[in-house]
Amino acid sequence: MSDTNTTASPGASLNGHSAENDGAGTSVPLPPLEAGIEEEREYVAALYQRLDELREENQSQLSKVRATGAVGTMQNISERDAFATMYEDRLAQLNAVDDRLVFGRLDLDNGESRYIGRIGLSSAARQRLMLDWRAPEAGVFYQATAFERHGVRRRRHLLLKRRAVQGLEDEVLDASVLEEGTENHGDGALLAALTARRTGQMGDIVATIQAEQDRIIRADRSGILVVQGGPGTGKTAVALHRAAYLLYAYREQLKSAGVLIVGPNSTFMSYIDRVLPSLGETGVVMSSLADLYPGIRGVEETDSRVAELKGRLDWVKIIERAVDHRRRNIPEPREVSVEGVKVQVTPKMIKRGIERAKATGKPYNEARATFVKVMVKEIADKLERILQKRSEGNDTDRSYLVEDVRLSREVRILLNLCWMPRTPQALLEDLFSRPSYLAAVAEEFTDQERELLTREPGSPFTTADVPLLDEAAELLGELDESAGREEARQQAAREKDLENAQKAVENAAPQLEEMGIEGFLDAESVAALNAETGPRLSAADRALVDRSWTYGHIVVDEAQELSPMQWQILMRRCPVKSFTAVGDTAQGSSPSAASDWQKAFAPFIDDRLRVEELTVNYRTPRIIVELAERVAEANGLATTSLRTVRDGDYEPVIETFTEAEELVAAAVAGVAAEQQRLEEGLIAVITPETMISEVRDALVARYGKRVGKGAGSMTQDVVALTAAEAKGLEFDGVVLLEPAELLEEADGKVGSLYVAMTRSTQSLRILAARDLPPGF
Numbered sequence: 001m002s003d004t005n006t007t008a009s010p011g012a013s014l015n016g017h018s019a020e021n022d023g024a025g026t027s028v029p030l031p032p033l034e035a036g037i038e039e040e041r042e043y044v045a046a047l048y049q050r051l052d053e054l055r056e057e058n059q060s061q062l063s064k065v066r067a068t069g070a071v072g073t074m075q076n077i078s079e080r081d082a083f084a085t086m087y088e089d090r091l092a093q094l095n096a097v098d099d100r101l102v103f104g105r106l107d108l109d110n111g112e113s114r115y116i117g118r119i120g121l122s123s124a125a126r127q128r129l130m131l132d133w134r135a136p137e138a139g140v141f142y143q144a145t146a147f148e149r150h151g152v153r154r155r156r157h158l159l160l161k162r163r164a165v166q167g168l169e170d171e172v173l174d175a176s177v178l179e180e181g182t183e184n185h186g187d188g189a190l191l192a193a194l195t196a197r198r199t200g201q202m203g204d205i206v207a208t209i210q211a212e213q214d215r216i217i218r219a220d221r222s223g224i225l226v227v228q229g230g231p232g233t234g235k236t237a238v239a240l241h242r243a244a245y246l247l248y249a250y251r252e253q254l255k256s257a258g259v260l261i262v263g264p265n266s267t268f269m270s271y272i273d274r275v276l277p278s279l280g281e282t283g284v285v286m287s288s289l290a291d292l293y294p295g296i297r298g299v300e301e302t303d304s305r306v307a308e309l310k311g312r313l314d315w316v317k318i319i320e321r322a323v324d325h326r327r328r329n330i331p332e333p334r335e336v337s338v339e340g341v342k343v344q345v346t347p348k349m350i351k352r353g354i355e356r357a358k359a360t361g362k363p364y365n366e367a368r369a370t371f372v373k374v375m376v377k378e379i380a381d382k383l384e385r386i387l388q389k390r391s392e393g394n395d396t397d398r399s400y401l402v403e404d405v406r407l408s409r410e411v412r413i414l415l416n417l418c419w420m421p422r423t424p425q426a427l428l429e430d431l432f433s434r435p436s437y438l439a440a441v442a443e444e445f446t447d448q449e450r451e452l453l454t455r456e457p458g459s460p461f462t463t464a465d466v467p468l469l470d471e472a473a474e475l476l477g478e479l480d481e482s483a484g485r486e487e488a489r490q491q492a493a494r495e496k497d498l499e500n501a502q503k504a505v506e507n508a509a510p511q512l513e514e515m516g517i518e519g520f521l522d523a524e525s526v527a528a529l530n531a532e533t534g535p536r537l538s539a540a541d542r543a544l545v546d547r548s549w550t551y552g553h554i555v556v557d558e559a560q561e562l563s564p565m566q567w568q569i570l571m572r573r574c575p576v577k578s579f580t581a582v583g584d585t586a587q588g589s590s591p592s593a594a595s596d597w598q599k600a601f602a603p604f605i606d607d608r609l610r611v612e613e614l615t616v617n618y619r620t621p622r623i624i625v626e627l628a629e630r631v632a633e634a635n636g637l638a639t640t641s642l643r644t645v646r647d648g649d650y651e652p653v654i655e656t657f658t659e660a661e662e663l664v665a666a667a668v669a670g671v672a673a674e675q676q677r678l679e680e681g682l683i684a685v686i687t688p689e690t691m692i693s694e695v696r697d698a699l700v701a702r703y704g705k706r707v708g709k710g711a712g713s714m715t716q717d718v719v720a721l722t723a724a725e726a727k728g729l730e731f732d733g734v735v736l737l738e739p740a741e742l743l744e745e746a747d748g749k750v751g752s753l754y755v756a757m758t759r760s761t762q763s764l765r766i767l768a769a770r771d772l773p774p775g776f
């Protein structure tokens, strides 16, 4: 989001200390190269003043639209609503970027200075005050190094707390500036960010994106980009900033289709959900793997063998057969009674009906309508002939006959038997609760495997069922025959809306531009806000409820965990196959986890995979990473050795006990010990599945409301999680229980123990009653 979010024209850039005032409004003097903190404070104050002005203008426009019913030449009420919503969105965005609005300044060889912030800002006099971090001219802020300066003399970090400038960090890349008396500080801003207390919510890294990360964030949108990186290398951060970047750089293409971000579970989704709003982007769709099928929230698939079976790509064929199987012929002729008259229906007639319906190429439920129509006609023909014979040539009214056939109970039962209407849910439920049905369509599986898949009817759908439901929905189509017509009507209404919106946008453009809303508005989004059908929904809202929605780009976190069937559903959601997949093949813990990216994508693409690597761990101190890598290696997991930014101040502590019963009390004491060691911070206890509830209860008994669920928060500074739940999260201190059992739970695979050991930004304490696995 930016008030000037297209590429800045050269004339609008910040021209050193001589920014001209073009007469309409006052210009803001730029602090000189040698400016100190006071001068920077004045400039930052001017930036906030401009932000406040924009907010007020938006607010007053909003009030005006609401009160008078029109701005400019807007014609009707729905347009008024559309504009009101737009001003509201814009206000929300301006509010979201308030905290640390600006964070950088570049001074270039040509004397030009650029301020870099969360959005672009211009003065009323059209003087460019601050560049959006995603603008092309802002890129060098992240890329310039002393070796490759890109024309940068000095990079200055402005360290803000909310609105207040608290300090400056200068990196001088051009030695001659040093002679002018400034000091080279280097990594202060990064270190400050890395050692800050964790809040339980992921923050943005926009002020300190590193060069290797920036290259990935700004990489071209097309094709599949895989980002491989060890724990703490910023994969999640990079994935989210990339989503924001793509929305900026490809706004036209992505605005209406939208971007989807997929993560492993809902805890993780709430951990990351504040990052994009703080970057001014609110329209992104976020979904966990359990929520990808509208209307269903998959529960966990607890048996990993079942999860693996359901993840196999064989299901594409199996579901196809399962749908086909619901369509069957009768073995021999059968009589149906219509108004007391017996009519014989033959297998040949049914065969013809099925073939004609299939020839329509429509999905199962929609083609069924053709089948019913053909059969009703054939039976009516036969009935007519019978009646004619009986009445010896006297005419019977044909239209009544057709109606009689349609209403006959026996005809209906027969047609349903041959071609049953089916929802995806019902199909899957049948498949898993009727062993003979599964056996008939799933020849890929052994008897034992099929037995594993069997479950009681009415069991809740699991995360692993989600892609199967989607596959079934694709083949079955809409159950309701009128749905297609309704869709067409909505489409027509939408096109009309779009036309109206186009006019409204053209009329209002000059006025909006004056308010700094250029580029924000397009006819598509006004039409979307304006849609006459149902409640007004944004593209993001519509995407969430519409299974057939396709996105312009999909970002997948913890991508190594996805099963082939999960990739299959995502590929369907993005037919142009524009993906950013971030993950670590060493951290895989799901039964279908990928150990090789090329292999994981091979079924879906030909050659479009690009793999980028991140190599620096920003989260975990060296002394903890070394231990984690040693344990991983001793247990047969190859990890790429990571560089770390910090050595760490706290040696990992290992405490052993003789009795397993001692561990829960030791966990409570361990939290206290870590709190004392760190003085303050968010402490997580990571336990095996078998201990989690006992540990949680003990912590609540001791710490009460301070114990948070999921990732915790500022007011809740203690949290208990299983290794699976801790995936992707981070804490100031980690207390890890019984590594031998964590290893056992993962069938001896060390991935999840490795994940658990690398969650800490400061300290790690390991408690064990059993023998420690090798490597400790």
Ligand SMILES: Nc1ncnc2c1ncn2[C@@H]1O[C@H](COP(=O)(O)OP(=O)(O)OP(=O)(O)O)[C@@H](O)[C@H]1O
Pocket: 190, 193, 194, 203, 204, 205, 208, 209, 210, 213, 229, 230, 231, 232, 233, 234, 235, 236, 237, 238, 584, 587, 618, 619, 727, 728, 729, 730, 758
């Ligand atoms: N350039 C950066 N500036 C400041 N902080 C950063 C930077 N890069 C990463 N971090 C921080 O490092 C931590 C780890 O980042 P992130 O969670 O994105 O890593 P990850 O690779 O996804 O980790 P994992 O695979 O272990 O879940 C986060 O706190 C993140 O904010």
